[in-house]
Amino acid sequence: MKAPAQPGPVTKQSWPGSLFVRLLLIFFIGIVTAQAMAYALVMYERTMAGRGLMLENLERDFASSIAILDRVPADERAAWLPLLDRINYHYQLGAGLKGQGPDTALAQRVSAAIADTVGPRHKAAVRAIPGEPDRVQVHLVLGDGAPVTIDLQASSMPVSPWLPALLLLQLALLAICAFFAVRIATEPLQRLAQAADALGPDLKGTALPEDGPTEVARASTAFNAMQKRIAGYIKERTQILAAISHDLQTPITRMRLRTDLMDEGEQRSKLQHDLDEMVLLVREALAYARSLHGTDESPRRMDLDALLDTMRCDYDDAGSPVSVTGQVSRPVMGRPLALRRILGNLTDNALKFGHDVKLTVQVNVQEEIEISVLDRGPGIHESELDAVLQPFYRVENSRNRETGGTGLGLAIAQQLAVSMGARLTLSNRTGGGLCARLVMPAAWAD
């Protein structure tokens, strides 16, 4: 109903405000984590399987390799070494690295594997290399007393280079899917918000299309129904206001005529003054009720400069001169009656509370027509600038009941402005006084 809602308080600063970003983030983090876990699982399985296979072969392979080295003459052993090498381990002639007892898991498994074969025969000692959990050295002594070392590196098999690329591609695909899915989910919300914003004070909200996914369609249907109900309530309220105001006219007429027949005196003139106030209130209430329906006047080709000039003449004739500056110099498409009423109410207001009333008109850089009604007076406190456009609102201090008025003049102007697609804003002027500015899209008549 009101101006666009302020964004709600953000509970955590680090959490992004937009639902779109949040959902996208959740999806993305979820997908990346799941992907990483799957990758890790596969890699782990692969490593385990590879290691199991290696250990199983180790037993027989060690036995045969050591037997070969044992029987080959000492000077030919170095030539045999490359032939015995495997991916995970190779043989060295010599004592190897020192290391420590078989305290790593791998070292224990290796020592268990060789315990029955090469172990006892060659005084095998399994040594874990500190700082390298996947590296184990087996120190043996050949039949002729020469030391041999098996250097075992339980490294996993190398990953093919296209795997990361494939993973990235998969990730990108999932991210794109997540983006579209999130958009499908959040877009209806955005449309809903826009429709709610569009349901302005003129109650000419646009109905949402009731199609799309079932949840969205249901929300749209509910929103449209709510929109209709609100319009209905407001209309009812307006009708009550109009009906009461209208029906008050007859009794007020009788009372007014009765006072006219009374003898002249102080009480009579006071009574008449009170009745005049009631009449004004009734008329303004009727005008306000009418303005809520918007104006049924259709835009037509008109001379805006002449309108302002005739207003100047009318105020001049009524003894409260105002000045007009600026010109648009081209015929525009506009609603003359509504415009006159808006500008009339603003000018009356300016004359009532200020002096040196000036009307200015200009075309701004956005090709909009700006008409300002300026006065020199007390202005309105900043905190009340919006509230005074509400019906029956009265400013506390200077602009009170004493100065008369119904509290509807500005509300009527505001309603009419909204109904013709214009904006009415109030601001205080530097140097004192109020500036009421009406901005409307310039529809030039050709």
Added chain:
Amino acid sequence: MNPMHADHILIVDDDRDICELLGTYLEKNGLRVTKAPTGKHMRAALDNVAVDLIVLDLMLPGEDGLTLCRDLRAGKFKAIPIVMLTARNEEADRILGLEMGADDYLAKPFAARELLARIHAVLRRARMLPPNLRVDEASHLLSFGAWQLDTTGRHLIDASGTLVPLSGAEYRLLRVFLDHPQRVLNRDQLLNLTQGRDAELFERSIDLLVSRLRQRLQDDAREPRYLKTVRSEGYVFCAAVQGKAS
């Protein structure tokens, strides 16, 4: 004032209190009054007494004020001026009232003094100029030269169809000229005829208003196409005026 020569006012209003109160007030101010609650009673009264002016309420049971007004204008009582009363302060009613042939309009609630002033103004106007000079009342567009006056919206329309607004005083003056074309009107007449339609005070000199109107109509005072100054007499509207129902 001799009651026999006092103006006779027929009040048509279904609210008995308002009828009574108005009647009493007008009688106190030297007028003769007949009251009628409905259109039927109004017709009966018109057949029986000579009425100088009718005060007609817009909202009546049965035939409403607008219908009665139109009937009166079409019949043998078309010369009787009408002041229309309406409870609704809506532009549309105001306009309708004027265009259906009412001579003036007053929105309820009003001060009795105001009605009295209007009655006198309308009677004065009706007597000053015969009614047969009035342009066809049913039309709401009066065209003259390159211009048209829209009497519903109270504005001018130029040759290109652009709406040119008029101030209240300008409209009233132009209307007087258009209602009485080719007739020299002096300043007193113009002042009298221009006043009274609205409560608003009219103190501007007629000359200033005429020059404003000329400006609005883009009329040259030295070679006027519309408003000609007649030396030491007044002004005359010199273009032909045509009524046109749109």
